[in-house]
């Protein structure tokens with residue numbers, strides 16, 4: 085027997101309409117690329133999202149067409165989140181920190197039909213537009229006066245002219261909640277990045293979960309600053325959560341330095357901010373240099389890479405509670421957050437800090453388990469370490485275009501992380517089984533870096549490993565075996581990367597060795613290399 089309740093698909097368009105109806109005057113403030121502050125309300129955002137949907141209809145874009153974005157966190161990007169997905173197209177957010185070649189590859193793999201980009205990225209688009217044959221409309225996310233006088237970009241229009249003539253009314257289509265809503269590419273440790281295709285259902289459920297008190301705990305009484313980018317895993321789902329609860333939104337645009345962020349936090353009454361450790365390092369350094377503090381900020385969600393204990397303590401001294409969070413592109417991304425339970429509130433501070441240092445407890449909807457090499461499940465005793473597997477309604481089941489084949493093992497997604505789980509359910513990542521190098525919250529594929537080195541005539545073998553770095557968490561170090569009777573310097577090898585990858589993906593240094601340790605199947609044993617170079621000091 086079925087229950088007798090109304091069937092209503094969980095659609096993203098409902099989020100923005102709910103906000104327009106129930107939180108019409110709640111504010112959305114954006115630092116624009118142009119430098120000034122823009123402010124409007126959810127009522128305005130909803131109206132302009134409907135204009136976006138009408139503009140897409142005018143292009144005769146069929147359902148499921150991909151609309152790419154190359155943009156910072158800001159109000160126009162927010163409108164696209166709802167206008168694109170709400171009208172049954174797929175929002176494809178692209179990481180602008182990738183090299184132009186990688187951006188082109190991703191646009192072509194996704195077959196984007198429209199591409200919207202911020203003024204900052206005009207030079208990249210000028211360089212690559214002609215290599216993206218599927219894009220039939222390029223939209224500069226600015227006013228008409230910012231359009232270049234001459235351009236090689238075909239069919240270029242500015243965002244404001246694009247939507248200006250469109251009606252602010254729109255009848256959002258009704259469709260199956262499992263319909264694709266957004267696409268985000270993950271690193272993929274072997275070869276090219278893979279797309280993760282979120283659905284309306286997964287996105288709305290993830291937003292419910294993300295708003296809960298033991299998760300990000302966002303409400304209409306908060307003012308939230310998502311520093312975590314909207315171009316990577318939907319800014320941890322914050323735009324959707326925001327519309328769901330009517331929180332005041334403060335978008336930082338491209339100004340991610342400590343001084344600019346602090347200014348925004350103080351002037352906009354920010355109560356909660358979310359970002360990767362590297363960004364917060366800049367903020368804390370600024371606070372120290374001006375001996376400043378936070379008048380309203382009380383919480384910050386930190387994830388993407390491990391948050392060091394010193395950072396949790398520094399924030400604590402400033403009256404800010406750190407919520408350490410863990411997730412993945414494949415998980416929409418929220419998996420765990422480290423919020424204390426009632427019984428921990430009376431625990432000694434050192435015990436509380438030890439818990440906060442862990443990656444945290446699962447939110448309802450995410451199931452976790454750790455297994456040993458034989459696939460046996462390990463106990464939740466806080467000691468046993470094993471491969472971490474997850475499953476749930478906002479976790480990937482297969483990649484876009486089935487890239488890489490079936491990623492699941494008996495219905496579970498292997499995260500590639502190695503972890504412990506304690507009896508209270510707090511998970512802690514002890515190691516990373518993949519070799520991707522995390523620099524400032526962004527990924528660098530070690531294989532890409534190695535492949536380029538292997539293209540040099542003097543290189544016999546190359547391994548790229550992450551070496552810890554005080555500012556960027558990790559930076560790549562290239563370990564090279566030279567071919568016999570050849571000469572090549574570290575400088576020459578680094579120069580070899582110019583124009584092949586983004587500048588920040590170039591290794592910080594090169595060391596030459598006689599041999600790289602190989603495993604039984606001929607694979608490089610990077611774990612051994614990492615041990616060998618653990619204390620290696622990178623040049624400044």
Ligand code: AMP
Pocket residue numbers: 270271317386387388389390391408409410411412413414417443499500501513516527
């Ligand atoms: P991405 O899909 O690019 O967001 O990367 C996901 C990966 O980042 C995870 O599998 C972890 O290896 C790593 N990660 C994310 N959050 C944390 C965290 N809080 N601590 C340690 N590693 C993390």
